[in-house]
Amino acid sequence: MINPALVKRFQALVGADNVFAEPADLLTYSYDAAVLEPVRPALALRPASTEALGAVVGLCNQEGLALTVRGSGTNLSGGTIPAQGGVVVLTNALNRILEINRADMYARVEPGVITARFAAAVGREKLFYPPDPGSQAVSTLGGNVAENAGGLRGLKYGVTGDYVMGLRYFDVDGGLVKTGAKTVKCVTGYNLAGLMVGSEGTLGVISEITLKLVPPPQAARAMMAIFDDVQKASQTVAAIIADHIVPATLEFLDNFTIRTVEDYSHAGLPTEAAALLLIEVDGHPAQVAEEAARVEDICRRLGAARVEVAQDAAQRDRIWEARRTALSALAKLKPTTVLEDATVPRSQIPAMIAALGEIARTFNLTIGTFGHAGDGNLHPTICCDKRDRDEWRRVEAAVEAIFHTALELGGTLSGEHGIGLAKSRFLEQETSRATVAWSRRLKMALDPKGILNPGKIIGG
């Protein structure tokens, strides 16, 4: 509960129409796409200007009130759950694309701009913004930066953080920090933008993002390789990378995912396949033709039953639509969907896929596995029912087994979803005691009252 006098002060800052306290609103802002207990905020606010945003931050700190910034709430690690209640600050009214600069290939945006809308606007200027997280149709750029979101094109083009040239953000007192530049190189002061990327809203509140843009690829070719053996598919992933081909996208789907997607979307996928690789190469037309041929050759040599190369845009779209519906299709099967993102060095993809099959058998669970195989970043997806206590215990044990396997294979807890609430208790295991202590010192110095998205990354 927030006292009425303070509510009035928030109303004065953002306007009475932009202060939400109805139970239905507070329920909406109590959860995100992670499978975690919802926590309702006391209040939700929607500043319509960055000035109002900064004033809200300053007032929350003054009052010692927890503040969780929320874009579209699509994140998968509990990053937008207001774990200590307090105020949820919505960015969806801060949705202006401030500048798209063609000559210098950058853009400046407010944090609430929807990723796909931005990518389309950039495309109309004959430029390219590569990061394409799974939730791009609804996710915001501010959320993408806060989570350092990945996507299907990470293999060749990198993740959101690779495109952040500069940031403006409010410190916990509401002071405006400016870091980075509109130049492609900048070492003026600490790399604060680098620290803010992936900091999950725990260090400051982003008000403006400068993003790098690149020339679009001149050509692209997509293909689908069909395997009757999952290990052949996973070895093919490693072989393509080892052959020094860097596809824009290199995705894996196991049989369970293929069948589920086909039931859901009737896309004409080969449901008999043990695994599919969906591959796209892009760049100069001659390079695309050559690399597509090399990829096809590697797939066949490593035992693909067949390789279907998209002959036109419709076929290409069909391949990527199949991939993009994987999570939605799996999520329909059971009440609860646990999507993991533990990541391994790419050469360990065969070992990881074998281990995931073993984990599903050991814990008697339904696990569909798909994802960014070329990045070593698979998404084993457990289809379950959290209300079934026995099954849920097995799910929790399986998730821990997945983490342990990833670490044993030289990998990491999270490739692109973040630590949030979901994985903070595993952080020290991957890093070290000194790492967590250093992180806490840093957080304490920059947010002494602990009001900025409390409980995330380094725990409560």
Place this chain on the structure above:
Amino acid sequence: MINPALVKRFQALVGADNVFAEPADLLTYSYDAAVLEPVRPALALRPASTEALGAVVGLCNQEGLALTVRGSGTNLSGGTIPAQGGVVVLTNALNRILEINRADMYARVEPGVITARFAAAVGREKLFYPPDPGSQAVSTLGGNVAENAGGLRGLKYGVTGDYVMGLRYFDVDGGLVKTGAKTVKCVTGYNLAGLMVGSEGTLGVISEITLKLVPPPQAARAMMAIFDDVQKASQTVAAIIADHIVPATLEFLDNFTIRTVEDYSHAGLPTEAAALLLIEVDGHPAQVAEEAARVEDICRRLGAARVEVAQDAAQRDRIWEARRTALSALAKLKPTTVLEDATVPRSQIPAMIAALGEIARTFNLTIGTFGHAGDGNLHPTICCDKRDRDEWRRVEAAVEAIFHTALELGGTLSGEHGIGLAKSRFLEQETSRATVAWSRRLKMALDPKGILNPGKIIGG
């Protein structure tokens, strides 16, 4: 002065042979490549293991003794000057390449590995480490990371920080922090590696670096475009970028630099030219052929007197040798060489070059300008004599004018050399009061006694 008992403790940690206190040694470690007053340390230490390195850090903090890490001391902003004396810690005995992993395309190294030696070792494994700072023949990878060093290939391939996948470093107490991963994507915990990159040794002491490697380009072509008008050359830079060509390298030399290089190296440069552009495109052979033709066409359309395309490796080497000797050649002219690196958005290169000419005339100084025009990162180089007080006052005023011009054109104080001691008093002007305050809070939290490379970035 350090008391003899403490010297003994350092000797016990690193071995008596690795403790240096002779005046000649201390003089060597009192300066770097920046034009700043030298400051002698009390002692220099050369740990032969990372364990000893960590123990040295812990002991310095315990004793409240300033500690400045030094690779090869090539940096240009005073980052390796021990501004408060104390201990200089040399990394040159920590020079092992721990692993070059071909399958997963990464390497792990100790901080004292020489950049060029590493790049050559990577090349022998048929992989590519692109960052090539001007001092690569002697600079260390640890120093490159601490300064986020750039280089000639920054335009297409980015800077050192773009290749740092993970770091291990000692916190100020000597605890080992581990951040990042051997995977291409990692969002496990704060992006501490991102913060450490470019932090100039002020937050922790690096003990191990995991670097991303990439497949080498299949082909490359270098060319030299000769202009009789400096503005035509600078407009050509902007036009190449605007045409969506991303050369690996796109360098500029003005007439003064051309003549000085030719006097120094007798490379056969066209000394009558007002400016040269040195350009290399790389990638797939078909792309290289097409882009080289397009670049040549743009150069001619924008008024190049002629374009010489390297016909073989010898001609290509000659072009890059000419560029790489620019600083050495200019440095021979006068006792003092002030090399600047203020950077502007690429479309502002013509305005910046015009302004530099104006600044040279206004302050009656000899300024040779060359550098990474494709990045907007020029190196106006003032050839002067610091002992001439009147001239030195004009140099200082000219440097300030260069900063102001860069900021007015939407640029930044430093593209690749860092803030160090040289530019810390200008930091707030580019950023904001809150930015400097936030940076100080961060530094204070992570180094409460202020022993880690004091005086750098955020001042004393």
